[in-house]
Amino acid sequence: MIFRTAVEHAKRHPSLIPQFFFICLGMGGACLYLIRLAKGPHVVWNKTKNPEPWNQLDPTYQYKFVAITTDYKNLKKEGPEF
């Protein structure tokens, strides 16, 4: 229903379409970035089952988008296991 009103509105004021597009782009981008932050290794969602989620990652885990100098494929766990 909301899409029909949006389409009618767009037909009557077509010059407002770029505004709609950019608002959607901005809100969508903000939401996606919030999701990326929520999935980050430093966030604890379940204090009883998974209190330290950064310990559940493998050593080649890449959080950043672009790896400039770090060779992620050859990283290994440094410390001894216990």
Add this chain to the structure above:
Amino acid sequence: MFVQGLVNGAIDKLPANIELKMAEDIKAKLENYRTAPFDARFPNQNQTRNCWSNYLDYHRCQKALDAKGVDNTPCDWYKRVYKSICPMSWIQKWDDQRAEGIFPGKI
């Protein structure tokens, strides 16, 4: 792997010579130690959690290996790392807290 839960179970079933090899590898690494290496779990500028994690890991490792009766010198890797990264005041504060029994972390 960082999956300590799995490892804790698996390491009881490993033969003793793997633990010896681990100790030798760590000894070699400790001799060539310069500073804390890059840790993919903490890629950003804020290394607070890195310091905290290694401090906890050192004491947990000591407790675990002492409970098994095995030589705990491999744990020294974590000690070197946290001594490299952590501010001395934090280390002293946490050591005092552990001595008093009010340390907030789970060891």
